[in-house]
Amino acid sequence: MLVELAIGDAYGGAFEHAYPSFVAEHNNLTGYVPHHGQPGAPAGRYTDDTQMTIAIAEALVSGLRWTPLLLAEQFVRAYHRDPHDGYAPRFHQLLSEVRDGEELLRRLRPQSDKSGAAMRAGPIGILPAVDDVLYHAKLQARITHDTPAGIAAAQAAALAVHYCHHRLGPLSEIAKWIEGILPEDVGHGGWALPWSGKVGPQGWMSVRAALTVLTGGGGLARMLHSAVALTGDVDTVATIALAAASRSPEVAQDLPPVLWRDLENGEFGRDHLARLDERLLHI
Template sequence: MLVELAIGDAYGGSFEHAYPSFVAEHNTLTGYVPHPGQLGVPAGRYTDDTQMTIAIAELLVSGRRWTPPLLAEQFVRAYHRDPHDGYAPRFHQLLSEVQDGEELLRRLQPQSDKSGAAMRAGPIGLLPTVDDVLYHAKLQARITHDTPAGIAAAQAAALAVHYCHHRLGPVSEVARWVEGILPEDVGHGGWARPWSGKIGPQGWMSVRAALTVLAAGGGLARMLHTCVAFTGDVDTAATIALAAASRSPEVAQDLPPVLWRDLENGEYGRDYLARLDEQLLRI
């Protein structure tokens, strides 16, 4: 799961908020391309979506009881040991300045409804029960996105993984199932409402786009291409969609080999993600 979502993030990151003409020309799945507005960022490098997901995954496999200070410490640690781009500018600056989780919690103003809590929630879906998923997704969301919409987006993203991993039904019904668990309206019109057009910054937008792609079926390659073709915040939608789809036996695991080969593979890159994946699937 972690390698697939990182591929979605790294590939999608090349197209995040890029001009539609650039997306149309280069969204071919034949390899990673440099983002036209991010000089110096190597193609195939994942973003904050994957880095924060790693922090969540490491905490899950540790078996430790989750608390806000522990979660905040994980986020700070993951960033400082291997700084990556993609964070919102103010949060990026804050992470760069703080030394530990307690300081992060003191300085944060977590009143955001954007996608940061949803993009990292995928591994939580591997937990055994819906109640476990809802509790842990909410707890981690409240660190940075303590709003009804921010929390609901994180819970929906984690529930999509839970549905696919535990084989609770056909992938075509994933959005309706999520909507049955999270029926409250946070301003998006329902999780099962198909998404179209550019993906905006709010977390529910990326999640609804990902759920739309999941419910339409096909293989991972089609899902990745479709997420990117929406334009806008496409790396987050791809991260969420591929995290869930990679756990479904219905979905062809057909990402092009070049995307596996050229995904960054430093200390916390492809091979580390694969090892962490093995541990995650034993929780």
């Protein structure tokens, strides 16, 4: 799961908020392209979506009881040991300045409804019970996105993985299942409403777009291409969609080998993700 979502993030990051003409020309899955909007960032490098997901996954496999302080420490540690781009400018600056989780919690103003809590929530879906998924997704969301929409988006993203991992039904019904658990209105018309067009910055937009990609069926390659073709915040859409799809027995695991080969593989790159994945899937 972690390697697949990182591939989606790294591939999608090159197209985040890019011109539709750029997306149409280069979205062909033949390899990574340099990140649009991040001059000098090497192709195949993942963004904050994956880095914060790693922090969540490491918190899960630690076996420690989750608290806001534990998670804040994870976020700070993950960033400082291997700084990555892609964070919202203010949060990026804050992470760069703080030295521990206590300072991060003290300085944060967590009133965002954007996608940061949703993009990192996938590993939580591995947990065995829906109530556990909802609780942990909400707890981590409240650190940075303590709004009804920010929390609901994180819970929906985690539930998507839960549905696929625990084989709760056909992929075509995933959005309707989530809507049955999260019926509260956060202003977007419902999780099962198909998404079309450019994906904006709010978390519910990325999640609903990802659910539309998932219910469209096909293999991981088709889903990655479809997510990026939407334009907008496509790395987050791809991260959320591939995290869930990688755990579905219905989905062909057909990402091109070049995307596996060329995903960054430093100390916390592809091999680290694979090892962490192995631990995560056995908690």
